[in-house]
Every structure is written in structure tokens, then in C-alpha cells.
Amino acid sequence: MTRLLRRASATIDALNDRIGLGIRWLALVMVLVGAFNAIARYLTRYVGVSLSSNAYLDLQWYFFSLIFLLGAAYGLRHDVHVRVDVLYSRLSRRTRAWIDLAGTVLFLLPFSILMLFVSWPAVRNSWAIHETSPDPGGLPRYPIKTVILLSFGLLVMQGFSRIVKHVMILRGEEAEEVGVLEPYAHDERHEGHL
Numbered sequence: 001m002t003r004l005l006r007r008a009s010a011t012i013d014a015l016n017d018r019i020g021l022g023i024r025w026l027a028l029v030m031v032l033v034g035a036f037n038a039i040a041r042y043l044t045r046y047v048g049v050s051l052s053s054n055a056y057l058d059l060q061w062y063f064f065s066l067i068f069l070l071g072a073a074y075g076l077r078h079d080v081h082v083r084v085d086v087l088y089s090r091l092s093r094r095t096r097a098w099i100d101l102a103g104t105v106l107f108l109l110p111f112s113i114l115m116l117f118v119s120w121p122a123v124r125n126s127w128a129i130h131e132t133s134p135d136p137g138g139l140p141r142y143p144i145k146t147v148i149l150l151s152f153g154l155l156v157m158q159g160f161s162r163i164v165k166h167v168m169i170l171r172g173e174e175a176e177e178v179g180v181l182e183p184y185a186h187d188e189r190h191e192g193h194l
Contacts, residue, residue, distance in 0.1 A: 002168075005162065006168070006178070008103075008160075008161070008164070008180065009160075009161040009164040009178075010166060010179060011109055011181060012157045012158060012160065012161040013077055013158075013161055015154075015157075016073045016074045016076075016077045016154060016157075016158055017074070017077065018112045020070075020071065020074030020077070020078075022072050022186050023066060023071050023074070025126070026063050027063075027067055029058055029063055029193070030063035030064055032065065033056055033059050033063065034056075034117045036056065037052055037053075037056035037057060037060065039059055039160070040052040040056070043115075054133065054135040054136060054137040055067055055137050055139055057135070057138075057139060058133050058135070058138045059139060059141040060140065062144050065138065065144055065172050066144075066147060068126075069147050069148060069150070069151035069171075070150070070151060070154070071146065072151055072154070073154035073155050073157070073158040075174050076108075076158045076159070076162070077158055077161070077166065088113045090157045093169065093170070094170060097166045097169040097170050098164050098166075098170065099167040100162065101163060101167065101170070102161055104159050104162050104166070105112045105163065108155065108159045108162075109156060109159045110159075111151045112155040112156045112159065114158060115148075115152045116149060116153065119145075119148045119149055119152065120149065120165070122145065122148075123142070123145045123146055123148060123149055126141055126142040126145045127142045127145075128147070130142055131145070164178075165178045165179060165180045166180075166187050
């Protein structure tokens with residue numbers, strides 16, 4: 001059973017790593033689309049033909065949404081979300097594992113599951129009417145709204161992966177063995193405390 005859980009955790013981690021690598025390129029594309037749209041608006045004054053479009057604005061906004069929404073699970077995987085780290089780094093590995101486990105079970109998973117339930121009607125309705133941007137020439141909204149569900153689904157999966165890893169650490173396995181990234185990997189000096 002442990003081997004199956006470890007394999008599931010590694011698969012989830014690999015999925016979110018691949019997504020994270022992909023969305024890095026979206027940041028560049030987003031900047032290029034924004035720059036093109038700004039230049040096109042500027043050049044429109046001189047050529048007399050509109051080179052700009054609301055679709056470019058929507059596309060830039062969609063890329064930002066994809067980066068933010070799909071990057072959440074990747075950020076959780078790499079433990080780079082904002083953390084108030086006044087005492088946390090001074091705690092032992094086991095204490096940090098308990099804190100992270102409790103935070104995942106009590107806050108992350110319930111919030112993510114709640115957001116899936118709350119978001120579902122809005123996404124379903126958007127698909128039912130094939131919602132589009134209210135701006136002339138804008139893009140459809142229903143595909144990007146679907147990413148909300150995908151985002152929280154990925155967070156639930158990454159939360160499950162974290163639970164598996166923290167339980168393994170609490171059972172005495174090394175953080176590096178179970179694939180836990182920071183903050184466990186480099187801090188042995190406080191292991192005897194607490």
C-alpha cells in the first residue's frame with residue numbers, strides 16, 4: 001500500500017511539474033501579446049486601420065489566468081507559497097511535518113473541495129450559454145472558466161501528495177526519500193529541538 005501511495009504521489013508531482021514548466025512559457029507569450037497589442041494600438045493612429053483588438057486583451061488576461069490558476073498546484077508542490085516564517089524554520093522536521101499535515105487536511109483540502117462545489121454551477125452555466133466576453137471582438141469565456149475547476153482539482157491532488165509525504169516523514173523516512181522539497185531538505189541543525 002505504501003508503494004502505491006508513493007507512486008501516486010510521484011505521479012501527481014510529475015504532472016504538476018510538467019504543468020509548471022509549461023506555464024513558464026505562458027508568461028513570455030503573455031508579455032509578447034501585451035506588447036504587440038500596445039504597439040498595434042499606437043500604430044493604429046498612423047495607419048488609419050485598427051490593428052488592435054479586444055481579443056488580444058482577453059488573450060492576455062486568459063494567459064495570466066492560466067499562469068495563476070495552474071501555477072497554484074505547482075507552487076504548492078515546490079512549497080513556494082507565502083508563509084509567515086517566524087518560528088517555522090526553527091522547528092524540527094517532525095513538527096514542521098505535523099504543521100503542514102494539519103494545514104493540508106484542515107485548510108487546503110476543505111477549501112479546495114468547497115471551491116470545486118461553488119465554482120461548478122458558474123462553469124456549467126457558462127458552458128450552457130457559451131458565454132463570451134461582453135466586449136466587441138472578445139473571446140469565449142467558458143473555456144477559461146473551466147480552468148477554475150482544473151486548478152482546484154490539481155490542488156486537491158497535490159494536497160493528497162503532500163499528505164502522503166508528511167505521513168512518511170512522520171513515520172521516520174527522510175524528506176529527500178519521499179520527494180519533499182523545501183523546507184525539509186536543507187535544515188538538519190534544529191532536528192533535536194522540540
